[in-house]
Amino acid sequence: NTFDAGLVASLSYALKPQMKMRSMRVDAKFYYGLTDTVKDNPGDAIRNWALFVGIDLPVGGSDAAKEDGDEDS
DSSP: OOOOOEEEEEEEEESSGGGGGGSOEEEEEEEEEOSOSSTTOOSSOOOOEEEEEEEEOOOOOOHHHHHTSOSOO
């Protein structure tokens, strides 16, 4: 099949939450496909799935955010 539709679940954890958006974060996302990927499949549905794990590193930002972390950049 040409198209796939599915569900995504995501978790994110800030290593220093008091710094708001200036903090390094660890992310995990899971995707589960709802459609059969094989056209005219006579057996059980074959679905896509994926697990993504990543680290977000802060780069740049305003001087106010760097100083006290209270303002969004």
